[in-house]
Amino acid sequence: MVRKNSHDHLADQSLPKLGVTPYLELMDKTASSSTDRHSAHLGLLLMWLGDNVLDVMDLELAPFNITESKFDLLLLLTLHDGRELITPSAIAERLGIRRASVTALLDWLEKRNWIAREQSSLDRRMIHVSITPEGRELVEGVLPTFWSACSSLVSELEPEERRVLEKLLLRLNAAIERRLGVGR
Amino acid sequence: MVRKNSHDHLADQSLPKLGVTPYLELMDKTASSSTDRHSAHLGLLLMWLGDNVLDVMDLELAPFNITESKFDLLLLLTLHDGRELITPSAIAERLGIRRASVTALLDWLEKRNWIAREQSSLDRRMIHVSITPEGRELVEGVLPTFWSACSSLVSELEPEERRVLEKLLLRLNAAIERRLGVGR
DNA sequence: CCATATAGTTAGATAATCTAATTATAGAGG
DNA sequence: CCTCTATAATTAGATTATCTAACTATATGG
Incomplete structure (x- = not known):
């Protein structure tokens, strides 16, 4: 959904990047205790x-x-x-x-x-x-x-890191596909 | 984009799940040698x-x-x-x-x-x-x-695995945000 | 042979995006 | 002070990807 096309002038005004911290603070206030x-x-x-x-x-x-x-x-x-x-x-x-x-x-x-x-x-x-x-x-x-x-x-990662990531993603994806009832 | 709503009858016909193997075979035939x-x-x-x-x-x-x-x-x-x-x-x-x-x-x-x-x-x-x-x-x-x-x-993963995954995803996401020129 | 189920399409809607044009305001230079 | 240009937001009109409901054609079981 995020796309930035060149022409069309954008605002000088820009929001500062907050990073993840404010999200975590908000989470502390609003997440259920079981989360x-x-x-x-x-x-x-x-x-x-x-x-x-x-x-x-x-x-x-x-x-x-x-x-x-x-x-x-x-x-x-x-x-x-x-x-x-x-x-x-x-x-x-x-x-x-x-x-x-x-x-x-x-x-x-x-x-x-x-x-x-x-x-x-x-x-x-x-x-x-x-x-x-x-x-x-x-x-x-x-x-x-x-x-x-x-x-x-994934070019950012070293070969060994990719192997680790692959194992983790395979498990995550299998669980999510089961949940959604989809799969290739 | 994938959504499955209940009512509305679906076909008896269904495609067998191929898994990732045919994708990899196709990749061998069609990816550039530098990939x-x-x-x-x-x-x-x-x-x-x-x-x-x-x-x-x-x-x-x-x-x-x-x-x-x-x-x-x-x-x-x-x-x-x-x-x-x-x-x-x-x-x-x-x-x-x-x-x-x-x-x-x-x-x-x-x-x-x-x-x-x-x-x-x-x-x-x-x-x-x-x-x-x-x-x-x-x-x-x-x-x-x-x-x-x-x-x-990510409930599928053990706490230690989550820590590993977090480190990897943070780096991947930082690289991709740089590439897209976005960020929170 | 008819009732019902199924496959596909059509019609009409909504969401999330886009470009191009328009309106209003601001600001800079003469 | 006036005019030109830049900027902010909106409007108009389009596209893509989805949905539901209704419709058409075909198949099939009693």
């Missing part, structure tokens, strides 16, 4: 980081005129390509959104000729969604940037 | 986790009929309250969005009487934005849930 302060502090940090991470990714993909969500869908189609019949319903279930929302995404991608819809001959209520050669070409063009953007997120 | 595979893998995981973390937070705040973005703004006003003059321009700069977008957010919050606008007497082009007693009341009502939601994100 662990250290955990909440870490969770807050994780949320801020999550926000920033998604901003970086959208910023990196912006030059390709595609958002992370749409690219994610094309990647899904790429990875399942040829393996199973992909329907809008299945996509909706996987992405955790409504079928109507998938229709909108597919309309957008189809208009650019990156995906194709084909009526299933077995059950004519169903639509088979597939990525087109042009879609595959786009994905191929974007992927090197995508991977380097992923990698740049 | 470190382990880093990219970790970054991918960080992005997925970021997405899930934001979903959890919005899900936890949903019962209060406020989104994370709007709550974030109210929190900003709370923390700066009385300290400095807060203008729409300053908010736009801090949140990394345009002034026009801030106008829309403020309209929404003002309609609910959670913030107030007052023309500055020093420079009558400027608006002083402040949180109202009702706004403060809302924030107080939401904060216990907010902190417990933060804390729940």
Whole structure:
């Protein structure tokens, strides 16, 4: 959600950076007694980081005129390509959104000729969604940037630190996916 | 972005969960030679986790009929309250969005009487934005849930692991904020 | 063969963003 | 003191990503 575009003049006025301290003071006054302060502090940090991470990714993909969500869908189609019949319903279930929302995404991608819809001959209520050669070409063009953007997120850390972080994030993510009922 | 609401029947058809392996295979084929595979893998995981973390937070705040973005703004006003003059321009700069977008957010919050606008007497082009007693009341009502939601994100980990994670996330976040030119 | 369930779409809404244009005010230079 | 330009905020109009509810077409079980 955070984005800063160049032109359009910004205010001279600017708010001083508070850092995390005022948040922690507020937490002391307002958190339930059953809430662990250290955990909440870490969770807050994780949320801020999550926000920033998604901003970086959208910023990196912006030059390709595609958002992370749409690219994610094309990647899904790429990875399942040829393996199973992909329907809008299945996509909706996987992405955790409504079928109507998938229709909108597919309309957008189809208009650019990156995906194709084909009526299933077995059950004519169903639509088979597939990525087109042009879609595959786009994905191929974007992927090197995508991977380097992923990698740049953690370039700050030493190899050993990355191994430690990976173990921790895997566990956190598994727990959260269980909670949300999603998963890739 | 991922949300699953109850009613509305979902497809029987469902895509098998692929896990991370096909992503890594694809990475081997499509990443630039200068991209470190382990880093990219970790970054991918960080992005997925970021997405899930934001979903959890919005899900936890949903019962209060406020989104994370709007709550974030109210929190900003709370923390700066009385300290400095807060203008729409300053908010736009801090949140990394345009002034026009801030106008829309403020309209929404003002309609609910959670913030107030007052023309500055020093420079009558400027608006002083402040949180109202009702706004403060809302924030107080939401904060216990907010902190417990933060804390729940990392409840999976042991205290020692949390300390390790905190050190790593602080460094990652500092680097990313520098890159995006944002910060709290 | 009909009732009901399912797949997908359409219509219409909301949220969060954007750009470009507009209005009002401030301030600087002649 | 007047005018020009810069700045603050808003408005108008657009896009993206979501939602719910209603609709259409098809399948299937009794």
